[in-house]
Amino acid sequence: MTRADADYGDGLGGLLDDARARAILAARTRRLAQRRTAPQPETPLEDVLLCQAGAGLFALPLNAVERVTPFEPRRLTPAGGRPGLLGLASVEGRLRRVLDLSRLTGGAPAAPDAPGFLIAVRGAGNLALRVDAAPGAAKASREAPGADAFEGGARGVVAEGPGDLAGRTVTLLHLDDLVADHLSAALGARAK
Incomplete structure (x- = not known):
């Protein structure tokens, strides 16, 4: 060579x-x-409680949920005023303002005597949300960070969940935005 x-x-x-x-x-x-072809970093999963209200599937942050109980329309004390406010109900001995999640998210209001569930929300001025169904805890990922489905939530996908809900599109609710009007009214009523 x-x-x-x-x-x-x-x-x-x-x-x-x-x-x-x-x-x-x-x-x-x-x-x-x-x-x-290295895998892209995975989208972080959030622990959520899935709930159905009207035609929508929603997800509440699991750490914001205090308790889920059956909704008994006959035990609801009507209260007028704000849109979405169904009335007052006692949940575990605490009086809570009950909001209709379907109405809050732009859907048709629930029938006054319709069965469903109450989701007592932690640290939100003694509020509870009335929903049609609460299938259970799940893990969800944000579909597009910053892309709002409406002013009270963002689109996401159920990664792991009960039944056949895995893979379904869900609205991840921002509780602070969703109940801001009702929370400020509750705090204003306390100040008087």
């Missing part, structure tokens, strides 16, 4: 035979291909 062959050969001074050089190139090609 001449010096010219070594300079233009395999880049290692001609020390590799053709089979070894091909094996190294194939290994490098595989490593480069793996870099391009």
Whole structure:
């Protein structure tokens, strides 16, 4: 082998035979291909409570839920005033303002005598949400951060959930935005 062959050969001074050089190139090609197909970082999953109100499937942050109880329309004390406010109900001995989640999210109001569930919300001025169904706890991911489905929530996807709900689109609710008017009214009533 001449010096010219070594300079233009395999880049290692001609020390590799053709089979070894091909094996190294194939290994490098595989490593480069793996870099391009490396999995993208996963979207973080949020622990949520799924609930249905009207035609919508919603998700409440699980850490904001204090208790879920059956809704008994006959035990509701009517209260007029704000849209979405159904009345007052006692949940575990505490009087709570009951809001209709369907109405709060732009849907048709629930029938006054319709069965359902009350979701007592932690730290939200003694509020509870009336929903049609509460299938259970799940894990959900945000579909597009910052893309609001409406002013009280963002779109997401159920990653793990009860029954056949996995893969369904859900509205991840922002409780502070959703109940802001009712919470300010509750705090204003206390100040008087």
